[in-house]
Amino acid sequence: MPAEALLTIENLRISASGRPVIEGVSLEIRAGEMLGLVGESGCGKSVTALSIMRLLAEPPMRIDGGSIRYDGQDILALDEHALEKLRGDRIAMIFQEPMTSLNPVFTVGDQISEVVLLHRDVSRQVADARAVELLTRVGIPAPAAAMTRYPHQLSGGQRQRVMIAMALACDPSLLVADEPTTALDVTVQAQILDLIDDLRRETGMAVLLITHDLGVVSQYCDRVAVMYGGRVVEQAPADELFAHPRHRYTEALLATIPASNPPGTRLPAISGTVPPPGKRPNGCTFHPRCHANVARCSVDMPDLVGEAHSIRCWNPAS
Amino acid sequence: MSLLELDNLSKTYPGGVRAVSEVSLSIEAGEVLGVVGESGCGKSTLGRTLLRLIEPSGGSIHFAGRDLTKLSRHDMKAVRRDLQVIFQDPFGSLNPRHTVGYIIAEPLVVHHVGDRQARAKRVAELLNIVGLPEDAASRYPHEFSGGQRQRIAIARALALEPKLLVADEAVSALDVSIQSQIINLIAELRQKMNLAILFISHDLSVIRHVSDRIAVMYLGRIVEIGPTETIMTAPKHPYTQALLSAVPRPGVARVDRVVLKGELPDPANPPAGCAFHTRCPKVMDICHTKRPVLAAPGGTLAGDVACHLYP
Ligand SMILES: Nc1ncnc2c1ncn2[C@@H]1O[C@H](COP(=O)(O)OP(=O)(O)OP(=O)(O)O)[C@@H](O)[C@H]1O
Ligand SMILES: Nc1ncnc2c1ncn2[C@@H]1O[C@H](COP(=O)(O)OP(=O)(O)OP(=O)(O)O)[C@@H](O)[C@H]1O
Ligand code: SF4
Ligand code: SF4
Ligand SMILES: [Mg+2]
Ligand SMILES: [Mg+2]
Numbered sequence: 001m002p003a004e005a006l007l008t009i010e011n012l013r014i015s016a017s018g019r020p021v022i023e024g025v026s027l028e029i030r031a032g033e034m035l036g037l038v039g040e041s042g043c044g045k046s047v048t049a050l051s052i053m054r055l056l057a058e059p060p061m062r063i064d065g066g067s068i069r070y071d072g073q074d075i076l077a078l079d080e081h082a083l084e085k086l087r088g089d090r091i092a093m094i095f096q097e098p099m100t101s102l103n104p105v106f107t108v109g110d111q112i113s114e115v116v117l118l119h120r121d122v123s124r125q126v127a128d129a130r131a132v133e134l135l136t137r138v139g140i141p142a143p144a145a146a147m148t149r150y151p152h153q154l155s156g157g158q159r160q161r162v163m164i165a166m167a168l169a170c171d172p173s174l175l176v177a178d179e180p181t182t183a184l185d186v187t188v189q190a191q192i193l194d195l196i197d198d199l200r201r202e203t204g205m206a207v208l209l210i211t212h213d214l215g216v217v218s219q220y221c222d223r224v225a226v227m228y229g230g231r232v233v234e235q236a237p238a239d240e241l242f243a244h245p246r247h248r249y250t251e252a253l254l255a256t257i258p259a260s261n262p263p264g265t266r267l268p269a270i271s272g273t274v275p276p277p278g279k280r281p282n283g284c285t286f287h288p289r290c291h292a293n294v295a296r297c298s299v300d301m302p303d304l305v306g307e308a309h310s311i312r313c314w315n316p317a318s
Numbered sequence: 319m320s321l322l323e324l325d326n327l328s329k330t331y332p333g334g335v336r337a338v339s340e341v342s343l344s345i346e347a348g349e350v351l352g353v354v355g356e357s358g359c360g361k362s363t364l365g366r367t368l369l370r371l372i373e374p375s376g377g378s379i380h381f382a383g384r385d386l387t388k389l390s391r392h393d394m395k396a397v398r399r400d401l402q403v404i405f406q407d408p409f410g411s412l413n414p415r416h417t418v419g420y421i422i423a424e425p426l427v428v429h430h431v432g433d434r435q436a437r438a439k440r441v442a443e444l445l446n447i448v449g450l451p452e453d454a455a456s457r458y459p460h461e462f463s464g465g466q467r468q469r470i471a472i473a474r475a476l477a478l479e480p481k482l483l484v485a486d487e488a489v490s491a492l493d494v495s496i497q498s499q500i501i502n503l504i505a506e507l508r509q510k511m512n513l514a515i516l517f518i519s520h521d522l523s524v525i526r527h528v529s530d531r532i533a534v535m536y537l538g539r540i541v542e543i544g545p546t547e548t549i550m551t552a553p554k555h556p557y558t559q560a561l562l563s564a565v566p567r568p569g570v571a572r573v574d575r576v577v578l579k580g581e582l583p584d585p586a587n588p589p590a591g592c593a594f595h596t597r598c599p600k601v602m603d604i605c606h607t608k609r610p611v612l613a614a615p616g617g618t619l620a621g622d623v624a625c626h627l628y629p
Pocket of ligand 6: 363
């Protein structure tokens with residue numbers, strides 16, 4: 001394996017009010033890499049993302065074990081002061097709904113300059129100039145005029161661009177993007193994802209892209225981690241994963257989407273539903289829905305095995 | 319004569335947003351017409367207006383030969399049996415205080431169909447059709463998952479054996495693995511009941527999968543309509559082309575795509591001429607002033623496009 005990863009999560013375990021939510025997640029992201037984290041609602045994508053920045057609501061959430069290492073530092077051992085420095089400065093995050101993360105009573109310019117001032121020892125003028133530069137970079141038309149606008153005066157796509165500008169204010173080396181385009185139309189989604197992709201290519205920043213859209217992942221990500229029921233069940237280079245899914249859940253998920261099937265044909269459906277935390281079955285969490293399960297699947301949870309292409313499965317697709 | 323024929327249907331909301339402008343189209347019995355377009359283009363307004371859940375501002379709606387816009391409230395109620403709708407959020411449309419059995423039977427009660435016993439039998443039958451256990455009848459909506467709630471909404475919509483179903487983002491809120499179950503169910507029911515469906519979705523891959531024909535909307539108007547394969551493989555309108563190419567698909571490189579500049583203009587103030595001209599990569603002088611129209615409003619079998627590139 002090449003040089004040490006920028007971010008390494010190992011065997012992370014998190015519970016909510018005593019119920020296990022994340023049950024042993026391991027992930028790695030290298031500088032300049034875009035890693036896609038996919039999975040259905042409730043599998044633990046957002047909780048994993050929030051834990052990287054230690055932004056979980058603790059309590060009811062609790063980190064029960066495992067480690068998160070960023071650039072050699074143990075994030076779980078840092079105090080609030082050190083974390084504050086890390087957030088925004090080295091690791092930045094954008095969310096699905098930019099309206100709730102922007103402050104409605106301050107102008108766009110004020111909010112971006114504020115972030116710059118918080119992390120850099122510069123004058124207000126320099127911070128404002130930097131804000132205009134950032135707005136230009138993320139493709140806001142007439143950036144100087146946009147500085148004086150309030151969030152509600154912008155469209156959804158423009159607000160997401162402003163969020164990205166704020167996230168980039170201090171040249172983070174890791175961007176965590178949690179469903180950054182789910183609320184946007186496809187044509188605007190394409191603009192925003194292209195922008196994130198261009199920026200990481202220019203700056204070498206690493207990106208953790210969380211989405212439930214397999215098309216997005218295949219188009220933009222270098223590697224993909226598939227989550228089910230609080231665990232990573234498969235992790236592989238994107239091309240490899242889409243060409244040769246091995247875990248039975250990934251295989252079924254890819255087979256079931258309309259894009260994989262001739263129009264009008266019956267879709268190969270996955271029976272049943274995703275079990276919520278607290279009701280996850282023993283053994284492989286997917287076993288009640290798996291068409292390939294073998295005796296051991298309902299008893300023992302398989303380990304994540306393999307290097308470049310790893311899976312947790314007793315009876316993988318060949 | 320088609321099952322449904324819309325002629326120049328328009329809806330302007332108080333405040334001046336022209337959500338639907340002069341839409342003409344037809345749906346045959348048993349046909350699925352997909353309606354696709356970006357947020358705010360008027361898909362839901364079109365669906366609700368043709369059901370007269372909201373009153374049109376102009377145009378006509380012929381359903382099974384009768385102009386719905388001319389019907390009295392009383393006559394409309396009778397026609398409603400044949401027109402049903404399911405929405406994106408099944409939870410919002412199911413009364414949490416009623417049992418699932420009551421929710422499904424309610425349309426039967428409203429239309430005085432059958433006695434208590436006959437209705438209970440029909441509920442059991444419907445639960446079976448949509449793949450829910452019979453004991454679901456005595457339980458409440460919150461006890462069910464999202465996909466199961468959508469099944470309940472479908473059972474209710476089918477109770478009166480309608481001829482036309484408007485499905486407004488009916489699978490959009492569901493997880494991928496559940497989405498496919500519901501898409502299969504809808505396709506199956508359509509076959510069994512010869513049900514016509516206006517299938518509204520912003521998801522092109524879903525629309526492609528379920529529709530016989532597709533109508534593409536932009537700022538309240540249909541800009542292109544045609545058979546599914548024609549629209550998907552040989553789209554003519556620059557907006558349809560951009561929409562298709564914006565959908566990320568495995569194996570398609572970024573460089574091969576048309577990415578639109580800018581965003582949807584304010585629907586209260588649509589641009590003059592062709593409403594798409596502010597974002598169109600092929601815009602010409604004439605597009606700024608003259609609005610392109612469909613050659614054969616209502617749609618020909620081969621397909622139709624409103625764009626000056628195809629005079
Ligand atoms: N603050 C909280 N308190 C209690 N439980 C929580 C909290 N946040 C998340 N959970 C639970 O943790 C599980 C994982 O949630 P998470 O938000 O990570 O899912 P997700 O994969 O991001 O799903 P989605 O695709 O819907 O965003 C869920 O079952 C959720 O109910
Ligand atoms: N009750 C209303 N009063 C005023 N304007 C409305 C109303 N409902 C919708 N609109 C406006 O009409 C236009 C069309 O809205 P509509 O909900 O039909 O779009 P849509 O295509 O269904 O969008 P989405 O994909 O977001 O559901 C939008 O500009 C919307 O803001
Ligand atoms: S471990 Fe067993 S049940 Fe789980 S996905 Fe693999 S084959 Fe299926
Ligand atoms: S009419 Fe003109 S602006 Fe409109 S889609 Fe055609 S070429 Fe583009
Ligand atoms: Mg989430
Ligand atoms: Mg709608």
